[in-house]
Amino acid sequence: MKLGKGIFLVLVLFLSVAVFGSTIKLALVAPFTGLGSILGDYIKKGALLAVDEINAAGGINGDTIELAVYDDAANPSTAANVIRRALFQDNAVAIFGPNMSSSVIGVHPLAQQAKTPMLVGATSPSFRYTVIPNDYLFRLRADDGVKVDNLVKYAVEVLGIENPGVIYGSTDYCLAAYEVAKKKFAEYGIDIAAAEQIKEGEKDATGQITKLKNAGIDGLVGLTHESEAAVSVNQMRQYQVDVPIIGFSAWGVPAFTDLAGDSAVGVYSVQGFNPIDPDPAVVEFVEKYEAKWDGEEPSDPAQAYYDGIYLIADAIAAVGTDGAALAEYLADGAEIVGVQGELKCDEHHNFTNVSLISQFDGKDWVIIDKIF
Amino acid sequence: MLQDILQNIISGASIGATYGLVGLGVVFLWLTISRINFANISSAMLGAYLFITFYGMNLGFFLSFVFSVALIALYGLGLRQFIYEPIRKRGGGRLEFVVATLMLCTFWLNLIIVAYGALPRPFPPVFGKSTDFVSIGSIKISVLYLNIYFVIAILMVLIYILLNKTLIGKSFRAAAQNREAAALMGINVKFTTSLSFMMATCVVGIAGILLAPIYFVSVELGGGAIGVKGFASAVLGGLTNPYGTILGGVCLGVLENFSTLYISSTYKDVISFSVLILVLIIKPSGIFNWKSKRV
Amino acid sequence: MKKKIIFGLIGLAVIFLFPIIDNNTYHLYLLNRALIHAILATGLVFLTGFAGQISLGQAGFYAIGAYSSAYFSTRLGLPIFLGIIIGIGISVLAGFLLSIPSFKLKAFFLSLVTIAFGQIINMLVVNLQPITGGPYGFFGIPFYHVGDYMLSFENVFWLLGVILLFTLYIMYKIKHSHYGRAMLAMNSDDVATETCGISTKKLKIAAFGFSAGLAGLAGALYAHLAGFLSPEPFTFFESSNFVAMAVVGGLRDMLGGVVGGIGLTLLPEFLRFGGWENYYLMVTSIIVIVIIIFMPKGLAPLLGNMFKKIFRVKSSNTKTL
Numbered sequence: 006m007k008l009g010k011g012i013f014l015v016l017v018l019f020l021s022v023a024v025f026g027s028t029i030k031l032a033l034v035a036p037f038t039g040l041g042s043i044l045g046d047y048i049k050k051g052a053l054l055a056v057d058e059i060n061a062a063g064g065i066n067g068d069t070i071e072l073a074v075y076d077d078a079a080n081p082s083t084a085a086n087v088i089r090r091a092l093f094q095d096n097a098v099a100i101f102g103p104n105m106s107s108s109v110i111g112v113h114p115l116a117q118q119a120k121t122p123m124l125v126g127a128t129s130p131s132f133r134y135t136v137i138p139n140d141y142l143f144r145l146r147a148d149d150g151v152k153v154d155n156l157v158k159y160a161v162e163v164l165g166i167e168n169p170g171v172i173y174g175s176t177d178y179c180l181a182a183y184e185v186a187k188k189k190f191a192e193y194g195i196d197i198a199a200a201e202q203i204k205e206g207e208k209d210a211t212g213q214i215t216k217l218k219n220a221g222i223d224g225l226v227g228l229t230h231e232s233e234a235a236v237s238v239n240q241m242r243q244y245q246v247d248v249p250i251i252g253f254s255a256w257g258v259p260a261f262t263d264l265a266g267d268s269a270v271g272v273y274s275v276q277g278f279n280p281i282d283p284d285p286a287v288v289e290f291v292e293k294y295e296a297k298w299d300g301e302e303p304s305d306p307a308q309a310y311y312d313g314i315y316l317i318a319d320a321i322a323a324v325g326t327d328g329a330a331l332a333e334y335l336a337d338g339a340e341i342v343g344v345q346g347e348l349k350c351d352e353h354h355n356f357t358n359v360s361l362i363s364q365f366d367g368k369d370w371v372i373i374d375k376i377f
Numbered sequence: 378m379l380q381d382i383l384q385n386i387i388s389g390a391s392i393g394a395t396y397g398l399v400g401l402g403v404v405f406l407w408l409t410i411s412r413i414n415f416a417n418i419s420s421a422m423l424g425a426y427l428f429i430t431f432y433g434m435n436l437g438f439f440l441s442f443v444f445s446v447a448l449i450a451l452y453g454l455g456l457r458q459f460i461y462e463p464i465r466k467r468g469g470g471r472l473e474f475v476v477a478t479l480m481l482c483t484f485w486l487n488l489i490i491v492a493y494g495a496l497p498r499p500f501p502p503v504f505g506k507s508t509d510f511v512s513i514g515s516i517k518i519s520v521l522y523l524n525i526y527f528v529i530a531i532l533m534v535l536i537y538i539l540l541n542k543t544l545i546g547k548s549f550r551a552a553a554q555n556r557e558a559a560a561l562m563g564i565n566v567k568f569t570t571s572l573s574f575m576m577a578t579c580v581v582g583i584a585g586i587l588l589a590p591i592y593f594v595s596v597e598l599g600g601g602a603i604g605v606k607g608f609a610s611a612v613l614g615g616l617t618n619p620y621g622t623i624l625g626g627v628c629l630g631v632l633e634n635f636s637t638l639y640i641s642s643t644y645k646d647v648i649s650f651s652v653l654i655l656v657l658i659i660k661p662s663g664i665f666n667w668k669s670k671r672v
Numbered sequence: 673m674k675k676k677i678i679f680g681l682i683g684l685a686v687i688f689l690f691p692i693i694d695n696n697t698y699h700l701y702l703l704n705r706a707l708i709h710a711i712l713a714t715g716l717v718f719l720t721g722f723a724g725q726i727s728l729g730q731a732g733f734y735a736i737g738a739y740s741s742a743y744f745s746t747r748l749g750l751p752i753f754l755g756i757i758i759g760i761g762i763s764v765l766a767g768f769l770l771s772i773p774s775f776k777l778k779a780f781f782l783s784l785v786t787i788a789f790g791q792i793i794n795m796l797v798v799n800l801q802p803i804t805g806g807p808y809g810f811f812g813i814p815f816y817h818v819g820d821y822m823l824s825f826e827n828v829f830w831l832l833g834v835i836l837l838f839t840l841y842i843m844y845k846i847k848h849s850h851y852g853r854a855m856l857a858m859n860s861d862d863v864a865t866e867t868c869g870i871s872t873k874k875l876k877i878a879a880f881g882f883s884a885g886l887a888g889l890a891g892a893l894y895a896h897l898a899g900f901l902s903p904e905p906f907t908f909f910e911s912s913n914f915v916a917m918a919v920v921g922g923l924r925d926m927l928g929g930v931v932g933g934i935g936l937t938l939l940p941e942f943l944r945f946g947g948w949e950n951y952y953l954m955v956t957s958i959i960v961i962v963i964i965i966f967m968p969k970g971l972a973p974l975l976g977n978m979f980k981k982i983f984r985v986k987s988s989n990t991k992t993l
Contacts, residue, residue, distance in 0.1 A: 021579065036489070037949045038487050038490060038949075038952075038953045039485075039486070039487070039490075039595065039600075039909070039948065039953075040486075040596055040600055040601065042490055042596075043496055043497075044631075045495070046494055073817070073946055074946070074949050075944065075949060076949040076950070076952070076953075078953075080502045080904040080905060081809065081900070081902045081904055081905075082898065082902070082904060082905035084697075085898055086701070086702065086705070086898075087940065087944070089697055089698040089701050089702075089886070090698045090944070092697075092698075093695060093696055093697040094698045094699070102826050104927065105808035106808075107807065107808055107902045108902075110808075110809060110811055110900070111809060111898070111899070111900035111902065113850075114899070118388075120701075129808075130383075131808065175643075175798055175807060176807050177806075177807040177809070177902075178810045179807075180806065180807055180808065181808070190412040201637075201642050202642045203642065204602075204642075204645075204646065206597050206601040206602045206603075207589050208392060208395075208592055209388055209389070209391075209392040209630075209633075209634070211385055211388035211634055212385055212633075212634045212636075212637025212638045212642060212645075213383060213637060213642050215381050215384065215385060216638065216642075218383070231497065232593060232595065232597065235593070235869075239507050239508055242508050243508055243510055243517055243519065244384075244517065258523050260496050260497065261978075263498065263499045263574060264497060264498075264499050264593050266499065266506065266507065266508070267506070267508060268507075268508050302525075304403070315414045329911075371472075374953040377721070407780075413780045413783075441938060456942060460961070460965070463966075464964065464965055464968060467965065467966065467968045468968055468969075469964065469968035470968075471779055471780075471964070472720060472726065472915070472919060472923070473919060473964050473968050475726075475728075475783070475915070476912070476915055476916045476919045476920075476960070476964055477960075477961050477964045477965065479912040479915070479916065480912075480916060480958075480960045480961050480964075481957070481959040483909075483954075483956075483957040484954050484958060484961070486956040487950070487951075487953050487954045489959075491950045491951065491954070500805065537905050539925055576770060585774070600909075605788075605791065605908070608784055608787070609784070609788075612781065612784055616780070636719045643799050644795075644799065646791065646795055647795050647796065647799070647967050648793075650788040650791050650792050651788075651792065652772065652786050653784075653788050654788050654789070657773060657777060657781055657784065657785050658772070658773050658776065658777075658785075661776055661777050
């Protein structure tokens, strides 16, 4: 019995080597189940679009890309399972994701151990290369250090906010942004008048807004996820706290404006991506994405991982599939023009620092400024 | 200052009423079979998603509402037929039912994610827009909550009539006390059980449709904090008193807002859960359960 | 009964050889996590199957053990061994505390207290950022080592196996002692036990303490295996998974926790086929429901019977030979 099984296993192994010899296996780790699974779909669709385009154009030097998708349930503990699977069982050439900062900080040593590049869309500044020098870890989007800096800068210099209030969530995404905002406001010599927390899933912010109102804020900085953003803005309007509102990247997406409806009009946001951006690369990407996925509009993570696949394709075409060589090439030589503009690894191992300041007009996010 | 306090009482009571509505589902099931359906909150999510599906087919409010509630009732029957009865027949106890329904909760949550995606959706403004409000002096109440209060009032009257003026109430209580004896007394225990399953899922399904403008049509309706808070309200009502359940939910909501206002928005849930544990230890029969002796 | 234990031991011995056959990092990591869950689920089998109490807040103890051990070994530089002991200690104390409501409350009311307990612990993990790292996570927890020698995943597998066996041994001893019989009596009738002159309070304190200690031990073991912690694995969802492990394995069976813990850890991983990332959890939950409905006694007794059958066939074979 055992011998038979062993022979069978060996056969399967040989067969798979024979059949998949000409494919390049890439792994994508993103959330698809549970409450935190909002972004998984965008990530997968963005990455798949790029994979299909590259394969349709003949692959990388004739080899086709195979994208294996894994669910991490937005849970770092699950991410630690599936990253090991991708690296040590499925032997992926490169890993995309996880998309959650705490997951990235937890599992990045595995990429180093397996000498496999890991390209992530998580945005916390806490794993910049200058903080965590992992040669195999790269970021596909602007990090929050950049985005929140730009947000605060706009709030102070353009909107003239001197007594800011902050409403923030309880995930690492929100807290990291809050830390950066505190620091940046302090640089301007401004104290945050009141900072209130709204937990993910809360639907009443009356207490929080009462306190913000009583603190006499002249502007609200929103550092929450989409649903809580909608709750906060609705109730700001309901209790007639008429101050400018400027939100973080989760506020600059349809998921927020759909939920908030008219309340969202006039809200500012710092975005990593805007579907009405007239940049030809963005226009082309939006068209292709909508054509492939039944008219669905892409979002920030979709373009980031789309760019990421092209980056790794460029690197594999240049130096092959050896992990160490890939990482070295990504850090020094890789330079492509993607949806987010020019992509080149900087000292933080970020490929881009692009962000946009936009204002919602009831239908679209009107771009005020695009900062590279 | 006084205005702030009043405003926070009103909005806290409103969000708390939504907890109470969800808690009603727990009470209806407990009344007859003394079991807790941990997938109780899934009915709310299913109700909301079914409603927007029918509404999206241009069936109009009334038909969409009737169809979704009917399907949810059917689901309640299925729950009894395919989960509760098989477990009972094979000698499974309370914990088996608990775990089965917990898994059911995971199942529905992920089924909805597969079918509709995980992005929260806006609810059609059939109950008014979320920013519409009525002002009483300087206190503002969202129109959405007025609707909820209205429905709760109707439900309370219906429940009162059903439980006190008809035989159903008596058979509920009889079945809860002793299934065999109730059956011997000529009470159709099967029918009573089915009815309580259907009532439990229906009331939560209706709650889901009502709450969707506030919670959005999202998976949070099927796995978020509201489920646990619904249980908490039911416990405050001693698991048997529907009116106490609503009152329990309202108090929980007000407590939460005051915790935010006077202590900390960060620790508000810690505070409300601690109070819940204390209440359970001091008065396990529920503090809003004034009829507990009779039942 | 004794035979069953012997078979369990033989089975485990076979499993012990596994790392030599297959030393894939991913497989070993998963198996190690499975053993940790087996330890925790064994505690639940004890609490629920033997002592008749319910806990839907086991992730709370799991978190206490994990974060205590992580804190004491990482921030205060204590040896891992001591960190784990402290983690167990604090969990046991919390378990004693949580047993107090069980004096008065039964069934659902008790389960609600335990849910609330689990939620409170989870929120403390999120909010006590200076100690736990909050949502950012707790990083840099040392991996198992003896002096300068770093243990491999294989070594850890054996270590966890020994701990699990030791746990089972203690549980076996308790079950067949005076206290164990008293607990079983309490499980079927609280009041009658009390009238027999047995203090159910003490028994409940002990039962909660023991299962909390095992959950804390599991948490501490997990912390050093994973090397980092974050609040996500310590939620109500996880608590219900733990209870599902105990029920699927078999609440009345010594090996219920082992079977359920290992089975339900590996099942979703087996179901991770390509293109199934949306479905594997749905399928997992359906399988659990089906098992509960059709095998309310759990999988362990079933497996036990299968082993017995195989043994009988073999023994008759040897006779004829």
